[in-house]
Amino acid sequence: MSAPLAPGAVIGILGGGQLGRMLAMAAAQIGYRSHIYAPDGRAVAADVAETRTTAPFEDSQALGRFAAACDVLTYEFENIPSAPLKALGLADRIRPGIPALDISQSRIAEKAFFRDLGALAAPYHAVADEDALLAAASSMGPRGGILKTDRFGYDGKGQARIARPADAIAAWDSIGRRPAVMEGFVDFQAEFSVILVRGQDGEIGFWDSTHNIHEDGILRRSIWPAGDAIAAQVGAARQLARSAAEALDAIGVLTFEFFATPEGPLFNECAPRVHNSGHWTIEGAVTSQFENHIRAIAGLPLGDCATVGRRIEMSNLIGAQIEDSAAILADPAAHLHHYGKLDARPGRKMGHVTKLYF
Ligand code: AMP
Numbered sequence: 001m002s003a004p005l006a007p008g009a010v011i012g013i014l015g016g017g018q019l020g021r022m023l024a025m026a027a028a029q030i031g032y033r034s035h036i037y038a039p040d041g042r043a044v045a046a047d048v049a050e051t052r053t054t055a056p057f058e059d060s061q062a063l064g065r066f067a068a069a070c071d072v073l074t075y076e077f078e079n080i081p082s083a084p085l086k087a088l089g090l091a092d093r094i095r096p097g098i099p100a101l102d103i104s105q106s107r108i109a110e111k112a113f114f115r116d117l118g119a120l121a122a123p124y125h126a127v128a129d130e131d132a133l134l135a136a137a138s139s140m141g142p143r144g145g146i147l148k149t150d151r152f153g154y155d156g157k158g159q160a161r162i163a164r165p166a167d168a169i170a171a172w173d174s175i176g177r178r179p180a181v182m183e184g185f186v187d188f189q190a191e192f193s194v195i196l197v198r199g200q201d202g203e204i205g206f207w208d209s210t211h212n213i214h215e216d217g218i219l220r221r222s223i224w225p226a227g228d229a230i231a232a233q234v235g236a237a238r239q240l241a242r243s244a245a246e247a248l249d250a251i252g253v254l255t256f257e258f259f260a261t262p263e264g265p266l267f268n269e270c271a272p273r274v275h276n277s278g279h280w281t282i283e284g285a286v287t288s289q290f291e292n293h294i295r296a297i298a299g300l301p302l303g304d305c306a307t308v309g310r311r312i313e314m315s316n317l318i319g320a321q322i323e324d325s326a327a328i329l330a331d332p333a334a335h336l337h338h339y340g341k342l343d344a345r346p347g348r349k350m351g352h353v354t355k356l357y358f
Contacts, residue, residue: 002200005071005298007031010050012070014057015077016043018339018349019274022282023076024049026290032298037066044340045076060084067093072297074252078104078272079152095297096198096250100272103248107181108150110270117243119267122259123184126150127172136182137168143185147171150179156217161185186266188259189229194241195255195278197292197302204242205292205305207285209234210312212257212277218347219276222314224284224307233258233265240267253278253293280314280354281305283335311357322350333357 005011011027013020016038024034025048034049039056046052051069055062057080067073073094082101085091091098103113108126115121125136127147137145140162147168149158160171162182172180192209199205210222211230225231241256248254255275257268278289287295287303295302317328322344328336333355344350 002299004300005032008033009071009298010035010069011294011297012037012066012073013045013049014038014073014075014080016040016045016052017076018044018341018351019076020045021048021339022279022290022337023074023274023293026288027294029291030294030298030300032294035066035070037063042342047340057081058084060088063090064088074293074297075101076273096252096254096272097248100248100250100254100270104270104272105152106150107148107153107269108179111181113247114240114244114267114270117240117247119240120264121267122186125182127180127182130169130172133168133172133180133182134165137162137165140165140182141184143187145182145184147175147180147182149175150181156214159217186259186261188261188266190227190260191257191268192226192230192234192237192260192265193255193257193275193277194234194237195253195275195281195289196238196241196245197253197289197296197305198245198250199296199302200251200299202246203302204245205302206238206241207278207281207289207305208307209237210277210280210314216347218316218318218349220316220318222277222280222312224280224312229260233260237265237267240265244270248272252296253289276316276349276352277314279337279352280312282337283354283356284309284312284314309356309358312354314352314354316349317351317353319344319346319348319350328353331355 035051036046036049037053041054127133144163147160160174162171191212195207210224211226213221255271258265274289281288335354338351
């Protein structure tokens with residue numbers, strides 16, 4: 001274990017979106033400065049950070065200068081290429097870690113890793129070419145399947161539903177004929193995630209699991225208490241999440257998404273970072289996912305993950321839903337988080353609102 005970072009130390013965050021923004025705000029609260037590295041000059045995380053680097057993730061010179069200016073490195077987005085980081089010898093300085101990043105970048109690698117840990121999951125087939133696609137489509141059950149790109153998918157992007165085998169070619173065309181996995185469609189009771197933090201001494205804390213409601217592949221709401229179907233499955237899901245965090249020797253926050261089914265929790269995917277389904281923890285937990293991630297990577301003691309309150313609802317504000325702050329805040333239980341994005345395009349996550357009831 002390394003000594004805790006002193007106040008004034010610099011946290012380097014790869015990625016400049018709202019997750020980086022909320023991490024930088026948590027870092028500032030405990031006296032750290034943040035340096036955001038993002039390819040996009042409008043990166044909203046940099047609005048609340050001390051320093052920004054605008055450069056592609058593949059730019060080794062810029063990455064090297066950034067790393068030299070930071071005391072610890074983390075990422076807020078899992079699609080960061082790991083090869084330049086490894087080539088620069090930065091693997092030991094990045095949290096939660098390069099193994100967690102690599103596993104989560106490929107659905108095929110991720111599924112194999114979690115299967116080896118004993119996870120239950122939807123049946124799947126790797127799809128590398130048209131023959132594999134047609135074979136996978138003809139073996140689908142009556143509920144059909146979902147075709148997902150192996151790499152670079154998020155928020156339902158890079159996915160296509162296949163209701164009948166005859167839809168397979170059109171579905172593959174729609175995701176750019178890239179290497180993919182075909183997953184059986186799961187008739188789940190509800191969706192939930194397990195979010196944990198692992199400290200440098202190996203201590204693990206879990207936040208409560210909310211009921212996560214998605215529409216069009218995008219999270220819309222997280223609700224706690226999550227209901228009986230989820231509550232009955234959280235224990236088994238946590239065991240799997242713990243084994244994964246330990247096998248990856250990850251430090252910081254990791255998120256694991258599950259489908260609650262009558263057969264038990266089916267593992268869906270893992271994000272090696274803070275997560276949208278944990279935004280409620282800013283007001284709804286003793287210590288938020290953002291603060292505990294910063295504490296873990298800085299080598300500080302972890303805070304309590306316990307939930308505060310009787311009922312919590314987090315709703316994403318997507319596209320134009322962000323526009324009327326006064327109407328959103330008319331409910332005294334509401335906390336508005338505006339991500340500072342200027343262009344409220346349809347489907348874009350612009351902010352969220354958390355309501356806490358005691
Ligand atoms: P993902 O990007 O894999 O998390 O998928 C986004 C959302 O699509 C999930 O949260 C589910 O709501 C839905 N979904 C993904 N995979 C499946 C599946 N195999 N069966 C049913 N729904 C799914």
